Structure formats: C-alpha cells, structure tokens
Amino acid sequence: MADPASYRPAPGTIPETPGVYRFRDEHGRVIYVGKAKNLRARLNSYFADHAGLHVRTQNMVTTAASVEWTVVGTEVEALQLEYSWIKEYDPHFNVRYRDDKSYPYLAVTLNEDFPKVTVMRGARRRGVRYFGPYSHAWAIRETVDLLLRVFPVRTCSAGVFKRHGQIGRPCLLGYIGKCSAPCVGRVSQAEHRALAEDFCDFMAGNTGRFLKRLEQEMYAAAEEERFETAARRRDDLKALERALEKQSVVLGDSTDCDVVAFARDQLEAAVQVFYVRGGRIRGQRGWVVDLVEERTTGELVEDFLLQCYGENDAVPREVLVPEEPPDVEAMNRLLSDARGGQVRIRVPRRGDKKDLLGTVEHNARESLRQHRLRRASDLTARSRALQEIQEALGLDQAPLRIECFDVSNLQGTDVVASMVVFEDGLARKSEYRRFTIKTFEGQDDVRSIHEVLTRRFKRYLAESQKAGDLSPEGITGESSEGLLASYGFGDEGDERNGPLDPETGRPRKFAYPPNLVVVDGGPPQVAAAQRALDELGIDDVAVCGLAKRLEEVWLPGEEDPVILPRASEGLYLMQRARDEAHRFAISFHRAKRSKRMTTSELDTVPGLGPARRTALLKHFGSVSRLKEASAEQIAEVPGIGLKTAETIVKALQGGVG
Structure with a gap:
C-alpha cells in the first residue's frame, strides 16, 4: 500500500488553472481521471486529510504511485479531454455507466435501398434510425405488429428478401397485408422508402396527421359506400390508437x-x-x-x-x-x-x-x-459466497458468522472502532458494536485493532466461563458493574451501542464467537488481530484482512495475499462487511465529535468534571436548554449544589440568574 505522501507533488508546483489529472499505479496504468477548475486546490484535497476521505477514495490514493496533470484553457476543453482519457484508459476507479445487459432498440435501416424495421442491440450504426431503448424486445415486436397494418415496411432479413425475390412469391406477411412485398415488385423502391419514413415520423411523435388522414379516408369511403375499405381504415385507426396507448402521454405533443x-x-x-x-x-x-x-x-x-x-x-x-x-x-x-x-x-x-x-x-x-x-437475499449467491471464502482461506467450515472491525479517527483524536456482524451472509444489525479506544490517542490503527479484539474476546471468555452461558439475569449487584467496567463497558456510552437488554438495561452480551474475523487493513492489522487472539488463548477463530488497495485478502504470517476473483460472491460479501464496518465507525466518530463540540461550552465552567457535565446534559438534553434553566432548576440535578448551579448560570447566561 503506497503512502500518498511519497508521491505528493512539491508545494507550489501544481498550477491554479483548469486542467485534467491522472493517477497512475506502480505499473504506470491510469487508475483514475478527473478534471478541476483549480488543479492545485483539487489535488491537494487528496493529500490533506487521508482519514477523512471516502473509503474508496482512500483505496484509490493508496493504490496510486504517481499523479500528473495537463493544463487546458477552458472548462469545455477540460470536459473533452476528461472524456477522451476515460474512453482511452478505462480507469478502474472512475464511475462507469455500464449495464449488466444490452437494451434493445427499434431500428429502421434507412441506409439500405429497401429499409427494414428490426430489433437492434449494441453500438449504433450510421444511417440507421433508432427508437427506444425498450426494457424488453417483446415490447418492440408488439408495437411493430400493430403498426405494420398501416405502414407495411419489410421486416425480413437480407437473405429472406433475396430468396423471395428470386422465387417471385412474397412471404406470409406479404399475403396477410403486413408487408408491402417490395421483394416481388408490389411497390417501387421510392414508395417503400416513403412508407419507412412515415413509420419513422409516427414513432418520432408526429402522430396527429396519420390519425387524421385515416379518419378522413374512413368517412370518405363510408360516404361512397365502399364499406370494406372503410372497415379496413377503421381497423388501421384502432391499431394506431392501441400503439399510442402503450406509450403514456406525460408532456406536450412537441416535447422531446x-x-x-x-x-x-x-x-x-x-x-x-x-x-x-x-x-x-x-x-x-x-x-x-x-x-x-x-x-x-x-x-x-x-x-x-x-x-x-x-x-x-x-x-x-x-x-x-x-x-x-x-x-x-x-x-x-x-x-x-x-x-x-x-x-x-x-x-x-x-x-x-x-x-x-x-x-x-x-x-x-x-x-x-x-x-x-x-445479491444479499439470493440464498444461492450467499451460499456460494461462504463456500468461496471457506475454500480461499482454507477454513474447516463455512464462516456462518463473520465479524468485521474497522477503526476511525481524525488526526489521532476521537479514536473509535466498530464491529459489524454478518450471519449466513446477511447483516445482523442488532449485533453491531462500537468501541471508544481508551489506551492512547493517535493514528495507530494497529494498536487500536489489538485493543478492540482484546476487549471483544475478553468479554466473550468471561461470559462463556460463567456456567457456559452468562444470562442477563446472572449479572447483578456491584460485581456485575465491575465486570462490565473491566472490559470497557459502562462509561461515556462506549459499547452501549447495540440494543440494550430490556430487563437489565445493560448491553447485550457477546454471546457467540465468530468463525471468521475480518479487519480493515493489510499485514500489520492482521498480525495485531492474531496477536490479540493468541494472547487470550483463542485458537478456533480464523483471522484475515481485506486491504483497500487491490481488494487483497491477507492471512496471518503469509507473505503473499489471497486474490479472490473481482466478480466473486465471496469477495462481494467481504467488501460489504468491510464497507459496512467503515460506515458504522464513521457515524460513531462523527457523533462523538459533535458531542464533544456541543459540550465545549461546559468545559469552561469551573468545578464541572466529566461526570457532572454528563449528568447535566442527560437531565436537560442539550446545552441550549441548560442555558434557559434557572439556578434552582439546575440544582435539582443530582451532584449539583446551589452554589455550583449559580456558577453555571453565570458562565452560560452572562450573570443572569
């Protein structure tokens, strides 16, 4: 994993002009293309605060080994160059609008002597008029079948067209009136092209003149007592109206x-x-x-x-x-x-x-x-994912319970971690846990992972040794408080993070060990996690790390990573767990920062320690409500005397009280 600082351009070397930039990996491959009105400001944002970047942006900048840029004159030039480079390099990390299927179009081959109506997919061809795309090919065929009554354009292939021209007999559609049979000369080339162009005009939305023309012809034939012709025009009119009913009217007739x-x-x-x-x-x-x-x-x-x-x-x-x-x-x-x-x-x-x-x-x-x-609800896909992970990591059994851990901090402050749980390939949000790192402050994910794994499995060992299953009712009195505190519970809402037990009001126990522990990171993080388990004597839980750089899976003590296929269900499941752990950690980290900033006004009040500040916020709900309270109301909070309450009022309300 590359350190972004190792290839960060020297200060002052990036121009403050519009341009397009490229990130390359260690092999020189372009992995990301972007544009900016101010290149210096945009590129500096990638290097200023690595921890604050989007999880996949972190992946991109640590995969890259160099960055280069090209200055352009205008924003239009930047757009054009960005498009050209994305098309040329197909960068791995750029947003790519690609389907898992090819949508069908209704196409009219106006580039042929005798145009035909057909269903086409894939790249567009010059001289072909396209309509759509449609969700399904059968929707096109239903529409075409209705319109061929009025616009009998050929729909056959070139081979069929040539063969029937040689034998001098039209195909079935020619006999039933749904093809004008240009193959046998029933209409001229010019007449057939006129039919094709009318078909295109109708599909393009110019429907009024055709409906009006058929209606006039129907009434004229009826007045002249040509009832068979009038009946055919009536049926043609109904066919066009049914075709229009399949396309809902949403805007004015001239709107494209x-x-x-x-x-x-x-x-x-x-x-x-x-x-x-x-x-x-x-x-x-x-x-x-x-x-x-x-x-x-x-x-x-x-x-x-x-x-x-x-x-x-x-x-x-x-x-x-x-x-x-x-x-x-x-x-x-x-x-x-x-x-x-x-x-x-x-x-x-x-x-x-x-x-x-x-x-x-x-x-x-x-x-x-x-x-x-x-993918998440597909039982077959989930089973395949668990089997692929088992085979790739050499596990004795499929990892039916996976726990994934991630650490989040901002420049070494408010260091927190998260644990998310996937059982049978599905997220179990009731089992999620959050941790406040207590032993140190700093940007050291390795020590944080070691602490979190130690605390999580100490709790598991304590519960499993308590008669095999420590029920919530089994934790009572002072000893339970000491047990919770000794493993990091019970202060500042630390692991009070999943649902609380309805009877005791305490966090639910870590009742079950996982089959597999996944940590967000590479060899150092994996080694720290394995060391934590070894120190506790736990040898029946597998450990691996999922590195963001190239989505490599690292095992303890291995020099080379395990590479799962990019499209494998197993990798997809591990990515989901890693990304969910990252999301959960980030949300907790932001909540702690917000809480710290909210309570900053109380930090300046003399005589208020953490316990009293917490009690005040719990009683009043927010600092703004506390500001509105009188000294007598504040003194009602346990642990707050009248003298202290008056001090709080003076500090927060400028002496009013």
Whole structure:
C-alpha cells in the first residue's frame, strides 16, 4: 500500500488553472481521471486529510504511485479531454455507466435501398434510425405488429428478401397485408422508402396527421359506400390508437427530452433515464454504479452526461436533471456540438416536468433498493459466497458468522472502532458494536485493532466461563458493574451501542464467537488481530484482512495475499462487511465529535468534571436548554449544589440568574 505522501507533488508546483489529472499505479496504468477548475486546490484535497476521505477514495490514493496533470484553457476543453482519457484508459476507479445487459432498440435501416424495421442491440450504426431503448424486445415486436397494418415496411432479413425475390412469391406477411412485398415488385423502391419514413415520423411523435388522414379516408369511403375499405381504415385507426396507448402521454405533443434522476448512498448510485419523444415516454434505461469519491449530485450528472452523450448524435433538445452540473454552460456547449444543434440542460422547478422528474427519482430509488437486495437475499449467491471464502482461506467450515472491525479517527483524536456482524451472509444489525479506544490517542490503527479484539474476546471468555452461558439475569449487584467496567463497558456510552437488554438495561452480551474475523487493513492489522487472539488463548477463530488497495485478502504470517476473483460472491460479501464496518465507525466518530463540540461550552465552567457535565446534559438534553434553566432548576440535578448551579448560570447566561 503506497503512502500518498511519497508521491505528493512539491508545494507550489501544481498550477491554479483548469486542467485534467491522472493517477497512475506502480505499473504506470491510469487508475483514475478527473478534471478541476483549480488543479492545485483539487489535488491537494487528496493529500490533506487521508482519514477523512471516502473509503474508496482512500483505496484509490493508496493504490496510486504517481499523479500528473495537463493544463487546458477552458472548462469545455477540460470536459473533452476528461472524456477522451476515460474512453482511452478505462480507469478502474472512475464511475462507469455500464449495464449488466444490452437494451434493445427499434431500428429502421434507412441506409439500405429497401429499409427494414428490426430489433437492434449494441453500438449504433450510421444511417440507421433508432427508437427506444425498450426494457424488453417483446415490447418492440408488439408495437411493430400493430403498426405494420398501416405502414407495411419489410421486416425480413437480407437473405429472406433475396430468396423471395428470386422465387417471385412474397412471404406470409406479404399475403396477410403486413408487408408491402417490395421483394416481388408490389411497390417501387421510392414508395417503400416513403412508407419507412412515415413509420419513422409516427414513432418520432408526429402522430396527429396519420390519425387524421385515416379518419378522413374512413368517412370518405363510408360516404361512397365502399364499406370494406372503410372497415379496413377503421381497423388501421384502432391499431394506431392501441400503439399510442402503450406509450403514456406525460408532456406536450412537441416535447422531446431525456429525464435523468439519481438515488444514492455512500457507496453506490442508481441512475434512471426516461426518454420522452413527442410528449410520450418512448423508453427507459437504468444503471447502478460504484462511487469512488464524495461526489455531489451535480457532479454525478456531469459524469453521466459526459459518458452517455459524449459522442452521441441522438442527444435531445432538452435534458432534465435534478441538479445542474458544476459548469452547466460548458456542458451545454459540449452536448450542442455532439448533437449539431442547441441543447439545454435544466432543472424543472414546477409543473408536469417536475412531476415527471419525481417519478424518475422514484424509479431510481427502487432500482437501488432492488440492486441491494438482489445479491444479499439470493440464498444461492450467499451460499456460494461462504463456500468461496471457506475454500480461499482454507477454513474447516463455512464462516456462518463473520465479524468485521474497522477503526476511525481524525488526526489521532476521537479514536473509535466498530464491529459489524454478518450471519449466513446477511447483516445482523442488532449485533453491531462500537468501541471508544481508551489506551492512547493517535493514528495507530494497529494498536487500536489489538485493543478492540482484546476487549471483544475478553468479554466473550468471561461470559462463556460463567456456567457456559452468562444470562442477563446472572449479572447483578456491584460485581456485575465491575465486570462490565473491566472490559470497557459502562462509561461515556462506549459499547452501549447495540440494543440494550430490556430487563437489565445493560448491553447485550457477546454471546457467540465468530468463525471468521475480518479487519480493515493489510499485514500489520492482521498480525495485531492474531496477536490479540493468541494472547487470550483463542485458537478456533480464523483471522484475515481485506486491504483497500487491490481488494487483497491477507492471512496471518503469509507473505503473499489471497486474490479472490473481482466478480466473486465471496469477495462481494467481504467488501460489504468491510464497507459496512467503515460506515458504522464513521457515524460513531462523527457523533462523538459533535458531542464533544456541543459540550465545549461546559468545559469552561469551573468545578464541572466529566461526570457532572454528563449528568447535566442527560437531565436537560442539550446545552441550549441548560442555558434557559434557572439556578434552582439546575440544582435539582443530582451532584449539583446551589452554589455550583449559580456558577453555571453565570458562565452560560452572562450573570443572569
């Protein structure tokens, strides 16, 4: 794991101009590409406070071995260069909008002499008109089947078209009126192309003229008593209306736009896009991506627009987003150049467009929820994950209970740790625990891991030796308080972190040992964890570490890591446990910092120690409420006399009281 300080550029060498930067690993591979209006400010943020970085940003900067940058003149140039480099290098840590499937499009091959209507996936082809994407190919075929009554464009392959031209007989669709049979000369090349162009116009939203024309022809035929023709026009009209019913009307008839929305957590983001053409939703598409940095919604919008529209001439006139990208004018110019016409990115504030954006956001939230549940709730996937971990680590049995530990601090202050539990591959939040590191202050994750593991397993040994199962009712009186205190419980809300026992009000016991302990880190952290278990004489619990750099799994005493396949279920489960432990530790660390800052006003009051400050906050709930209390009310708190209460009032209320 590289120390970011080892390759940090010298002070003053980074320019304060717009530019694009690249992080490279020790082999020279580009692992991350980014852009900035001020290169110095942006790059310094990666090196200033390593502990405060997003967990995956920490992974990126410790994997990197060097950083380089290129100065550009404008924000548009920065966007273009960033897009080019992301496309060229495919960096591992950049947000990548990739599907686990290829969405189908309805395509009309206008580049052929006799255009055909078909379903296409994959890269776009020049001269082909695309509509969609659609969620399912069968949805396209249903629509096409309805429209072929009115626009009998060929749908056959080149081979079938050529063969029927040679034999001089059309295919079945030609006999039933769903193909104009240009293969046998029923229509000319120009007439068939006109049908294909009308088909495209209808799909593009220009529906009114076709419905009006069919209605006029139907009434005209009925007046002339050509009832068979009138009946056919009536059926054609109903077919077009049924096709339109499949596409819900959401905006005005002339509206062409894409509606983009996001749902996110600390580690992942889901994006959904609705494609609106002619006021109707013509298609929908979604992605779920990993987040490498703390990115705002506007920055996610910029990433999405850059990657999905960078070289796409099908950009609509308007893109509706939940938040504008950092430089919306530069992005507008970039997309306008790609489209060859004016493009506008905007945030809808009211009306139908805002309502539609809310619908898309709801779909994004649902997509993210389904993504989380898909792998976690899949029994087969969980079983495979546990089996893969067992085989990779050489365990005697599958690790049905996994405990993962992480340490969090800010420049060596408020050092805390977390323990999360996964049983049968599922998170058991009722078993989570939080620790305040007590023996020292400083940025020493190794000693912190040793302390936390020692305290956790001392408690387990104490309980297991108490008649094999120390029930909550078995802890009573002064001895129980001493036992809790001796293992780090009972002060400042330390491990009062999981649910309390409803009868005793004390923390639930560490009742079960894990099959596997996972620590966030590499060989030093793993060695510290193993040493803690050895000192306690515990030899039936496996230990490993998951290093952020390349997601390597380290075992105690091994010189080389265990490498699990990137897409393996076992690695995914360990990553989930590690990221959950990190999240849980960070939340506890922030709560402690907030509490310390809140009580800072009481620190200056003479005669108030930690116990009295805690008692006051517990009684009044907050410093602001304490400020509103009189000396008599404060004196009601156990341990606070009237003289001390008057001192508190004078300190907090400026002598009023």
